Amino acid sequence: SQTIHQWPATLVQPVGSPLSLECTVEGTSNPNLYWYRQAAGRGLQLLFYSVGIGQISSEVPQNLSASRPQDRQFILSSKKLLLSDSGFYLCAWGDLTAPGYGYTFGSGTRLTVV
C-alpha cells in the first residue's frame, strides 16, 4: 500500500535560519507531489507541485523553494526564514493515472519562526 512520510512534525526556527522539510512516498512510482501551507484556521495555499524528478512548478513567489531529487522525494527549503513563513506545511501525493482517488496527505509540519 502507498504511504507518505513527512518530517519533522514540529519545528521552531529563528528568523534568518535555513529550512529543510522532507516528504517521501512509498509504494508507488512517478507520483505527482505537492507542498501546501496552511495558516491557523484557514484554507490550503498551494506552494509547489512536481510531476517528475527535477520538475518543479511554483504557485506563489516567496522565500521558499522546492526540489525533487528522487522520484519519491520532495523537499521544501529556504535559505533564510522570515516570520511570515510560520504555518502548517502539508505534503501530498496524487496519482496521475488515478485522479479519481484524490490526494493522500502527509501528517504535516508545524513551523514556528521566532
Add this chain to the structure above:
Amino acid sequence: AQTVTQSQPEMSVQEAETVTLSCTYDTSENNYYLFWYKQPPSRQMILVIRQEAYKQQNATENRFSVNFQKAAKSFSLKISDSQLGDTAMYFCAFGETSGSRLTFGEGTQLTVNP
C-alpha cells in the same frame, strides 16, 4: 480555471443531529471528480467521500453522504447522527480527469456540541 466556494466559514450542530455543509464550484468540464476532506484538530487531512461527475448516484460512506447537483454545480456534504469526533475543518475539492491536481475551497469549521 476552476473555483470552489464554501460559503459557510463556521457551523455547529448538536450531537446526534444532522448537518449539511455546502459547496459550489465552477468549471467548463463535463467530467471531473469531487471530494470532501476532513481535518480534525490533529490537522491530518482525511478523505471523507468522493464523487465522480459522470455518476448520477450520490456517494455515501456510512454516516456521510453527498447531494451532487451537476447542473447547479453544487456538492453538499450531509453528516447524519453527528458525533463529537466529527468536529473538524471540512474542505471541498475539485479534481480534473487529466492530472491529479485538486482545487480546494476555503473550508468550513464544524463544531459538534454535546
